[in-house]
Amino acid sequence: MLSTNFEQHLNQLLKPEQIKDFCPNGLQVEGKKEINKVITGVTATQALIEQAIKEKADALVVHHGYFWKNESYVISGMKYKRIKALIENGISLYAYHLPLDIHPVLGNNAQLAKLLSIEVTGPLELENPLSVAIQGKLATETDGESFAQLISTQLNRQCLHIAPPSNKHIKTVAWCTGGGQGYIELAAELGIDAFITGEASEQTTHVATEMDIHFFAAGHHATERYGAKALAEYINENLAIEAKFIDIDNPV
Structure with a gap:
């Protein structure tokens, strides 16, 4: 599936335009034009990105992505390392915050x-x-x-x-x-x-x-594990894409 069609489907499903949020919903980092395998998870941490690379995923769909309101615009340090890994491996990042809550x-x-x-x-x-x-x-x-x-x-x-x-x-x-x-x-x-x-x-x-x-x-x-898990199940059942939920544990 083309990445543009994948995003369009997610937007039609989750309707981010209906709610005011603290971050951009939808595509946050552009990767490959064609998506055949997706990893879903709660937060786009370095650990989850490394798992997506290991799984040879084309896209990562998360609840907590990047570019939050009031955070620094500078891409350096931890954020730079994460985004660099996504770009170098052609992995698109999609994030849906409040739309995946409601x-x-x-x-x-x-x-x-x-x-x-x-x-x-x-x-x-x-x-x-x-x-x-x-x-x-x-x-x-x-x-x-x-x-x-x-x-x-x-x-x-x-x-x-x-x-x-x-x-x-x-x-x-x-x-x-x-x-x-x-x-x-x-x-x-x-x-x-x-x-x-x-x-x-x-x-x-x-x-x-x-x-x-x-x-x-x-x-x-x-x-907040279960929205991303349910989304992976939905993608597997409704789109011609393989999807897998990966839980990177967090005690908080």
Whole structure:
């Protein structure tokens, strides 16, 4: 498949024009004109690039790419080494940040819901259908300790659980993969029982305990593995291209 056609297909699928982001979505580094093998992953690190080179991939599709808002325009040091390796090996880099969070089927949020058997009921920001935080409900209510164990087991990562003093049972859940801890107050204001994300901030403990909401942080990387994995599966099933998800582990 031509690289231009591949990008067009990804853009039609993920619709990056619908949401304002902190980085360019789509093609970030141009490589070969023809794409026959794709590697997907969470972040375009040197380790993932080296794996793509080893796999003789023509393209790399990630959630976290380059050229973030407010970062230096200078291509030097770590960024230079990464981009140099991509160019020297003719590997195109495509990145989809928020579009890969919010996609209703392939997105990180949707895939986390599937993994934890949460029924999606709508956006957390009620007036924003493209909210990067969403809410849902469990088929059967559960206690906080059991839900923490489920998250840890399914993500293969010990999650942080901050229980409110009431230690109430959980039926309704809100979540935002990655660094979405700032949404916990909105979830609490809406009377939701629990909030899940990747990271925690110092104030998160106080919000959870004072606003009576369970909080679970299971790792930025661990909560965002599944969109890139689902995208590789989609490419294999729908395009005449071989795709493989490679997980470069990250404890954060």
